[in-house]
Amino acid sequence: MDHISHLKCLICGKTYQPDEVDYVCPDHGREGILDVQYDYDLIGRRLSKGDLFHSTTFTIWRYKTLLPVQPNAKVPPLSVGWTPLYRADRLAGEIGLQHLWVKDDGRLPTASFKDRASAVAVVKAQEKGAAIITTASTGNAAAALSGICASVKQPNVIFVPEAAPPAKIAQLLTFGSQVMLVRGTYDDAFELCLAAADEFGWYNRNTGFNPYMTEGKKTVSFEICEQLGWQAPDRIFVSVGDGCIIGGVHKGLKDLLALGWIDHMPKIMGVQAEGSSYLYQAWKNGEDVLTKPAIKAQTAADSISAGLPRDRLKAMAAVTETGGAYLSVTDDEILAAIPALARGTGVFAEPAGAAAYAGLLKAIEQGQVHPNERIVVINTGNGLKDVAGAMKGVELVGTKAYHVAPDIEALRQIIKNTNS
Numbered sequence: 203m204d205h206i207s208h209l210k211c212l213i214c215g216k217t218y219q220p221d222e223v224d225y226v227c228p229d230h231g232r233e234g235i236l237d238v239q240y241d242y243d244l245i246g247r248r249l250s251k252g253d254l255f256h257s258t259t260f261t262i263w264r265y266k267t268l269l270p271v272q273p274n275a276k277v278p279p280l281s282v283g284w285t286p287l288y289r290a291d292r293l294a295g296e297i298g299l300q301h302l303w304v305k306d307d308g309r310l311p312t313a314s315f316k317d318r319a320s321a322v323a324v325v326k327a328q329e330k331g332a333a334i335i336t337t338a339s340t341g342n343a344a345a346a347l348s349g350i351c352a353s354v355k356q357p358n359v360i361f362v363p364e365a366a367p368p369a370k371i372a373q374l375l376t377f378g379s380q381v382m383l384v385r386g387t388y389d390d391a392f393e394l395c396l397a398a399a400d401e402f403g404w405y406n407r408n409t410g411f412n413p414y415m416t417e418g419k420k421t422v423s424f425e426i427c428e429q430l431g432w433q434a435p436d437r438i439f440v441s442v443g444d445g446c447i448i449g450g451v452h453k454g455l456k457d458l459l460a461l462g463w464i465d466h467m468p469k470i471m472g473v474q475a476e477g478s479s480y481l482y483q484a485w486k487n488g489e490d491v492l493t494k495p496a497i498k499a500q501t502a503a504d505s506i507s508a509g510l511p512r513d514r515l516k517a518m519a520a521v522t523e524t525g526g527a528y529l530s531v532t533d534d535e536i537l538a539a540i541p542a543l544a545r546g547t548g549v550f551a552e553p554a555g556a557a558a559y560a561g562l563l564k565a566i567e568q569g570q571v572h573p574n575e576r577i578v579v580i581n582t583g584n585g586l587k588d589v590a591g592a593m594k595g596v597e598l599v600g601t602k603a604y605h606v607a608p609d610i611e612a613l614r615q616i617i618k619n620t621n622s
């Protein structure tokens with residue numbers, strides 16, 4: 203892996219070779235998240251935009267030269283990446299914008315953005331010959347690891363809060379993972395998983411701990427920019443829990459700037475749920491995320507519920523270094539955004555995915571967005587992940603079904619009453 207120059211601790215700046223450390227900076231433990239740094243001259247000689255133009259690989263592996271894996275690494279067979287970027291002209295018009303796109307990562311194999319990271323995790327674990335991979339998760343990272351492990355018959359142990367939505371737990375059990383339903387929060391599941399990985403020697407996929415997860419997640423920015431003909435957007439809206447996705451979005455854009463493939467850095471807009479807004483608060487109040495204590499997290503958007511965002515250093519940098527902003531939206535705003543996005547574009551998002559769109563609406567309301575900016579909203583998860591959330595959303599906007607007898611006269615009455 204001569205294209206990786208080193209791993210760098212975000213706290214002390216100390217550098218390591220990839221074979222020296224697997225996860226965090228030994229001097230800083232849990233907080234010492236590492237950033238993978240590349241030799242862009244070398245990468246630029248190995249891969250060009252022209253090569254990509256002719257590439258027939260429509261997965262994250264079309265960017266393998268920019269990922270922390272061996273050139274000949276065997277990759278899992280599930281098709282992860284190259285999700286659609288829909289131009290949403292009609293919805294844009296309705297909310298007073300001229301250029302809006304929706305990147306639909308609900309279309310990934312296990313129906314959330316997390317597949318991008320888990321695909322890389324499985325390759326890294328197999329590179330190390332790991333017998334078992336483990337992760338803690340609010341549900342989607344678990345489902346992603348579980349599904350990708352199933353595709354290569356890789357044993358794995360998963361820790362999720364007992365209260366995770368049933369669809370996510372069903373995915374884990376169906377894929378054949380060993381599932382630990384933790385009586386506690388995601389934060390509790392995370393602690394237990396780290397202790398277990400330590401004690402049993404399992405490969406650890408945890409977010410904000412394993413430095414390679416950011417690298418899988420950065421592929422979304424490669425795709426967005428390539429799908430826009432390498433004309434980077436002006437702003438990208440993404441929802442934030444642990445902060446790994448937003449850090450990945452930033453990393454991908456930094457890679458492209460370093461290669462000279464895009465000419466400006468988009469502003470990154472991080473959207474948090476009001477009841478789980480650690481990063482929004484820290485950003486607004488100028489607090490140091492290394493000393494700010496955990497908050498109590500409570501939101502209907504389970505995938506972005508995190509009392510102590512594990513990737514908070516990268517998450518904060520993504521917003522401050524790009525001139526973006528953090529936004530906070532209420533649960534009702536999030537839930538109402540599910541039908542709004544679905545009706546405006548045909549994209550069905552789970553609450554955490556719709557939160558990004560709720561954030562865009564808030565930013566418009568607050569005058570943070572200029573009507574002619576080119577804006578991308580990332581949907582991070584499929585609506586079928588949380589049917590109860592979707593039903594609350596439609597109830598909020600006042601939509602209901604009609605119960606009708608199997609009889610045309612009964613139907614006529616309803617049609618007459620509703621269409622008059």
Ligand SMILES: *Cc1c(COP(=O)(O)O)cnc(C)c1O
Nearest residue numbers: 342443444445446447554582583
């Ligand atoms: C995990 C997740 C997020 C948030 O990602 P973080 O890296 O935790 O900030 C947002 N939406 C969905 C659907 C997710 O699964």
Ligand SMILES: [Zn+2]
Nearest residue numbers: 211214227230
């Ligand atoms: Zn360090």
